[in-house]
Amino acid sequence: MTQGIDIGRDTTGRVVNGEEATVQGQAEILQILDNFVESMALKCVVELGVADALNSNPHGHNSPMSLSQIAARIPFPNLDMDRLSRIMRFLSCRKVFNVTVDKESGETMFGLTDTSKWLLTDNKSKSLVPAVLMATHPCSMAAWNCLSTSVAEGGACGFSRAHGSTFYDFQSKNYEYTRVFGEAMACNSRVVMKAVLKYYKDGFNDVGTIVDVGGGSGAAVAEIVEAHPHIKGYNYDLPNVVAGAPKYPNVTHVEGDMFANVPINADAIFLKWILHNWSDEKCVEILKNCRKALAEGKGKLIIVEAVVRPKSERLFDLEAQRYDLKMLVLSPSGKERNGDEWKKLLELGVRVYCSSSSLQFALIPSPIPILCQGFQVVMEIQTCGKPIDSLLEKVLCMNILSSDYFKELYRLKTYHEVIDEIYNQVDHVEPWMTGNCRGPSTAFCLLYKFFTMKLTVKQMHGLLKHPDSPYIRAIGFLYLRYAADPKTLWTWFEPYIKDEEEFSPGSSGQTTTMGVYVRDLFLGQYYFDTLFPRIPVPVLRQVVSNLEKMKLPTKTSGSTGDNSRHGSDDTARRPPSVKAALSVSFGQRAPHRASTRDSSPVRRTLPPPPYDRSNGDGVRSPSHRRSQSRDREYSDKDRERERERERGRDQDRGRDRDRQRDRSRDRDCDRDRNRERERERERRYDYDRRSRYLDKRDIDDSRRYRSRSRDIDERRHYRSRSRSPSMSGNRSRSQSEQGGNSHYDPPQKEGSKASSNLAKLKDLYGDTSDRKGDGGGYERAVNRDSSGEEVIRLGGSSWR
């Protein structure tokens, strides 16, 4: 260390002593402070047209010129040559112009550089002249003089303080400033659009109409339609802006207010440098209006914006930060956003299908680093607004959340994977499992899985029209019945109200048509002994009137077990164990049913004989496929085992009936006195039964799961090739993400044998503390939509 002298480093990393460092600091401050000198010198040469003069050399564009030759081409008769020469000397020093000495005359000669070529006015796609004039305009500069007050006092921004009105209001009264601003934007557009069209060119292929919202003079959309003549372009902006906009081929100017609406239906909306003018809340308003203008269930939002990076590493990084301060001065809530802020905003304003696996910010040759990203806009289904866990009856919901099967569904990451699972595992759409397997049905677990994924309009259409299985369709209708805004139900259901596809919603095998099922979903209050969300009376009245007009029945047919809650079909009965379990575990009784007490065990435990509806044209009918899958699932051995189990169950049921009868006799004698005792008995009974059941179920489960898993793998292998080319890739990705192999690993039975029955009860009946983990984790997973695009689920786990 040098004695007595502080050692530091300058900005280039060079070691400097204390005194030098101080001087260096001074120079840096002066450099920052006096940057305005560069701006003003630039403005001067732009207003004089120096670059254009140099470009007009008859000896060639790049031939240098003396000062007098330049002056001769500048249309100002009283030009001050001395002043001009000092400005040229300074800007040459700053490498804006090239300077040489003529060997013959000894005269100083000036020429254009790659920098000063950007100051040419006739170099349309490579000119920043209007940007220079806008930035240095007195109205803009006045705003900067109010910067410190706006920071110190908050409230109005610099521009509003300087001019007494907001930036865009001021423009509506000041034509000249509007023109300067419009030209600056248009010049920027010409520069940036070259890059956008180069880097995002394929993104426009599927677009027929595009609206440039806040498009200014329309320069950007004009570039788009010029490059893609198949596109019809609209430029949407405020009336005063549109009034002064030039005509462009294939572009229609439309005036309006983007906060009120976007009145043009389009395949794509283009938003360039709009959102940076506004707060998140205002941006959400704009984004929502944009979404409404996009074709239902599809549509693309293309956003071009700056992205602020924390460090100034790349060419335009510092410029993005400067733009942020420009926003701070010019608009009350505008700002340039960093990557996280963009994600947050888009999460608030629009769910997006992104064309890459994460938001990517392209650095492209433009005045600032830009986010140029096309987002496939997702239309969410208009929901009733309830949280997911209150869409279904509480007991059913809790049973689903705590069921092993539902927990295993975490492995399904995409809409298509859930559809596959329905195809493979669902053979009725009752809420509860049939036979001795007491618990929520696979259909309802998968329905709940869909709730957590918040299906889009496009996905819903995919479900309702699905050709592979009526159960896929039925689950789609159930999703709507439970989750959609009741006011929207008729619109969803109406096209299917006479649908002729046959299937059996219940486990009895009794068939009905999809149309009848859909009507029953409307008209029924109960669904196989569970309660449906209420449809408001006026909505229901309208539905009934619509059905009457269509000459269709207005009473339920009973296809959903809902002729009445008490008199429903045998197969709709809630198993007594479930009823008992619910009352014990959740302090909530399942609906009381005489038939449940009687418990006549008509519930079908063996699969019904496959009925073949093959139509002879080689197309597999859903029932045929299902029977095939059942055939595989239920081998002869399995059938024998199942029969044994059924015999055991009959005995169980006999015991159940006796106990139930006892209990009801007790109640008749002295209801009050016995109520507590009965509860205790129920608890013990249930606990014992559960323990027995669980031990038995452990064995059954692992058998069933193993056979299912094998079967699923076989079928997936076949189906992933035959149905969805994207699925195999997805599957392997999601599996590798989980670090698992392709086989389902049954729950860890051996180790868990030691765990207490209490833990098992908790597991079975719902320790809802892990609910979040079930529902939240995969929300952010990268999914794939039906068009094969990656999907970012920006939304959290809450239902919106």
Ligand SMILES: C[S@@+](CC[C@H](N)C(=O)[O-])C[C@H]1O[C@@H](n2cnc3c(N)ncnc32)[C@H](O)[C@@H]1O
């Ligand atoms: C920063 S400029 C961007 C212009 C253009 N998108 C571009 O990149 O060149 C913002 C544009 O939004 C327009 N604008 C502001 N408020 C608007 C409103 N309420 N409705 C429609 N356009 C609006 C302005 O007139 C201006 O043209």
